[in-house]
Amino acid sequence: xxxxxxxxxxxxxxxxxxxxxxxxxxxxxxxxxxEVAEFEQQLADYVGVAHAVSCGNGTDALQIALLAxxxxxxxxxxxxxxxxxxxxxxxxxxxxxxVFVDIDxxxxxxxVEHLEATIDAIASAGDLKxxxxxxxxxxxxxxxxxxxxxxxxxxxxxxLEDGAQGxxxxxxxxxxxxxxxxxxxSFFPAxxxxxxxxxxxxxxxxxxxxxxxxxxxxxGKGTDKYDNVRIGMNSRLDTLQAAILKEKLAxxxxxxxxxxxAAERYEAALSNHVRTPRVPAGxxxxxxxxxxxxxxxxSAVMASLKESGIPSVVYYAKPLHLQTAYKHYPVGPGGLxxxxxxxxxxxxxxxxxYLDEATQAKIIDAVKNAVAVKExx
Ligand SMILES: *Cc1c(COP(=O)(O)O)cnc(C)c1O
Numbered sequence: 001x002x003x004x005x006x007x008x009x010x011x012x013x014x015x016x017x018x019x020x021x022x023x024x025x026x027x028x029x030x031x032x033x034x035e036v037a038e039f040e041q042q043l044a045d046y047v048g049v050a051h052a053v054s055c056g057n058g059t060d061a062l063q064i065a066l067l068a069x070x071x072x073x074x075x076x077x078x079x080x081x082x083x084x085x086x087x088x089x090x091x092x093x094x095x096x097x098x099v100f101v102d103i104d105x106x107x108x109x110x111x112v113e114h115l116e117a118t119i120d121a122i123a124s125a126g127d128l129k130x131x132x133x134x135x136x137x138x139x140x141x142x143x144x145x146x147x148x149x150x151x152x153x154x155x156x157x158x159x160l161e162d163g164a165q166g167x168x169x170x171x172x173x174x175x176x177x178x179x180x181x182x183x184x185x186s187f188f189p190a191x192x193x194x195x196x197x198x199x200x201x202x203x204x205x206x207x208x209x210x211x212x213x214x215x216x217x218x219x220g221k222g223t224d225k226y227d228n229v230r231i232g233m234n235s236r237l238d239t240l241q242a243a244i245l246k247e248k249l250a251x252x253x254x255x256x257x258x259x260x261x262a263a264e265r266y267e268a269a270l271s272n273h274v275r276t277p278r279v280p281a282g283x284x285x286x287x288x289x290x291x292x293x294x295x296x297x298x299s300a301v302m303a304s305l306k307e308s309g310i311p312s313v314v315y316y317a318k319p320l321h322l323q324t325a326y327k328h329y330p331v332g333p334g335g336l337x338x339x340x341x342x343x344x345x346x347x348x349x350x351x352x353x354y355l356d357e358a359t360q361a362k363i364i365d366a367v368k369n370a371v372a373v374k375e376x377x
Contacts, residue, residue, distance in 0.1 A: 001350060001359060003311040004190050008354035009255070013247055020243040033239030039246050040201070046249065047167075047177045047203055051210035054201045054237035055217050058164040058186025061200040062090040062134070064235065065160050065182045068212045071096050075131035076122045078157075080110045081319040081331070082339045083136040087162050088320050088329070097128055098329050100321040102336040106278040108138040108291065108346075111338065112147040118332030119155050128330075132158040137166020137176050139315075139348075140192060140259075140288035141279060145171055145179040152180075160184065164200075168192045168256050168286030176286070177203045182213075187237070187245060192259075192286040193252055195241040255353035259287040262355045266290055269364040273371050289315060290351035294371065298347055304370035310363050312347050319343045 002008075010017065020035075027033060036054060044052035055061050071077065077091040081100040088098035099122055102114040110133075119130050133152055135143035145161070152159045159180030166176035167185045177183040185191075187199030202213050218225050220232030237245075263285070267276050275293035279285050294301050302312050319339045320326045349363055 001309055001311060001362075002352070003313060003350050004352045005354045006189060006194070006352075008352070009248070009251075012354075013251060016247040016250070017244060020247050021240060024240050024243045030239050031236060033242070035239050035242040035246060036237055039237070039242040039249070042246060042249055043201060044203065046252075047175050047183075049178050049183075049203045050205045051207065052201050052203045053210055053214045053217060054199065054242065056200060056235035056237065057198040058162075058184060058188065058191075058200040059086040059090060060217075060233065060235040061184035061186070061202045062086060062160070062162060063094065064213050064216045064233065065184055065202050066090055066094050066096070066132075067216055067232075068182070068209055069132065069158055069160075071131050071158075074129055076128035076330075077132045077134060078115060078118060078130070079134045079320075080136055080138070080339070081321040081336050082108065082316060082342055083138060083162070083320065084164070084316070085320060085323070085325075086164070087134055087136055088326055091134070092326070092329070096131070098320075098326065099128070100326075100329060100331040100336060102332060102338045103138075103342060105293065105338045105342045107141055107144075107280065108277070108342065109141060109143040110135050110148070112144055112151065114332050114334075115148070116151050119151070119157070121333050122330070123155070130155055130157060132160055134160045134162050135180070136162040136164075137169055139277065139291050140165055140169050140286035141277070141283060142166050142169045142171045142176045142179065144280075145174075149179070164188075164191060165288035166192075166286065168252065170284045172282045181206065182209060187241065192288050193245065193248060195244050195248070197238075197241055199237045199241045199245065201237070256286060258353035258355075259351065260284070262351060262353075262360060263287050263290060265357065265360055266349065266364070270367060273368050287351050289348040291315065291346050291348045292367075293342065293345045294347060295345065298345055301367070301370040302347060305363075305366050308362070308366040308369075310350065310366050312349055314347050316346075317343055
């Protein structure tokens with residue numbers, strides 16, 4: 001059984017993929033071929049923003065967005081600790097200071113009350129200048145942008161949406177990757193919209209920021225890459241990946257429907273047995289992961305699933321503020337107890353658009369069995 005079944009998707013759209021790949025090979029424009037601009041336009045249209053600039057991966061996308069804003073030494077950037085390392089890593093890499101904020105364990109996203117308390121604490125300490133918030137759309141659910149954008153406006157902060165997992169989710173009809181001033185996403189194969197290698201994008205409604213970010217992707221180019229007007233990077237989505245992503249985007253909405261149906265089946269069957277993920281009113285998730293909280297010994301539950309041939313994964317067992325590379329960075333007032341609790345009890349079940357009901361029934365039975373067995377001992 002696959003945790004994320006990329007093969008089933010490939011089989012479904014194989015003729016389109018083969019033709020798209022063959023076209024790129026025939027044209028020979030491996031870098032910046034026509035498919036790249038076509039995909040960027042489709043991506044911007046899908047999300048509902050004016051500009052999408054593709055780049056090498058979701059980590060570069062974060063770095064590009066931070067560089068474009070001129071964020072650096074002395075700046076505090078508020079990030080959740082319960083996320084993939086890249087979110088805080090790029091803040092630290094450009095010389096700014098990641099400041100870790102707790103999460104709401106029901107949604108796995110940044111806790112907006114703790115966010116505001118953390119901003120106040122950093123502002124009154126006076127060593128760092130509060131500059132930006134990077135909310136993460138964890139496991140496919142957009143963060144609470146209505147609240148976050150209000151907090152950012154009040155404190156004069158820049159909001160950068162890390163939509164690497166959120167692509168396809170919505171809040172009040174707005175799609176993920178349209179929130180904040182700039183949003184980033186990733187096309188790593190296992191993300192909701194994944195390619196067959198690395199890829200990423202930055203998205204914004206602001207034409208000036210879009211132009212700066214496009215320049216940053218190509219060695220700080222001015223009129224061309226031999227006219228260098230700023231220090232940049234070499235970060236591009238290659239033509240083959242863009243051609244593949246165009247075909248995957250064409251079936252993405254149907255896949256979201258399938259993911260939602262699978263999530264509803266999990267919710268109906270498991271909500272009395274484990275803590276299932278909450279999708280607040282007005283939100284939809286793209287279900288990048290289906291993550292549950294189990295009381296007691298998670299490893300026993302995972303071992304029991306494994307015996308039944310069912311893969312499960314822990315995202316994330318060690319939150320960033322406890323990692324060797326990040327433990328010297330500040331955390332919000334009172335520490336991050338909800339993050340630490342979640343890291344100890346969370347686990348993710350197989351989730352993808354091609355999860356059929358029979359397979360899912362097996363998973364559900366095994367989870368119920370594992371939890372029941374655990375409770376007896
Ligand atoms: C995957 C991921 C990234 C980084 O994307 P890559 O394309 O792997 O560089 C950044 N943030 C989050 C939350 C992610 O899940």
